[in-house]
Amino acid sequence: DGGITQSPKYLFRKEGQNVTLSCEQNLNHDAMYWYRQDPGQGLRLIYYSQIVNDFQKGDIAEGYSVSREKKESFPLTVTSAQKNPTAFYLCASSISAGELFFGEGSRLTVL
């Protein structure tokens, strides 16, 4: 089945650690996105990529990093510089100017 796979579903991080969230899609979509969702708030864009080896900062990129070495993969690293990383992280993809599709999300908790 075509879709977007995020892993892990749940992740715990200690203070000062970097963690990486995986996002893989087999929809042959060019564009991929990372969003952060906090309780009672809408989704906020962290990073997006329209093409391999290129990505752009979103509204809340500080403390995060991404790479886009393959069309199918767009991993997100939450660095120790992100002061409040506990949140629900959602990966999405789309064709250019087309429908947006989401993965099931990864919940990150800082211990």
Add this chain to the structure above:
Amino acid sequence: KQEVTQIPAALSVPEGENLVLNCSFTDSAIYNLQWFRQDPGKGLTSLLLIQSSQREQTSGRLNASLDKSSGRSTLYIAASQPGDSATYLCAVEDGYGQNFVFGPGTRLSVLP
């Protein structure tokens, strides 16, 4: 900067009622508008996509309309069912086709 709002924030209705969810946006220069459903702890499921040249889309009991000039979209749910209980979000794709801006969502409860 594009801003998206949704009214009401929460809604509780008895089963069988028809209902309307509202989405407003501040910049009418949009590509697409998309409605999503989110169940607790899950990702977003796409319900309907309205492209900028369209005025409405229908899927089963759902109908979404778009009025770009007034910056509004409505999602109409006919004959609501308990399984429709979820949070409904709208998102607009900016005029450059590069970014989606989301509303905060409407939390719907359909009571049996």
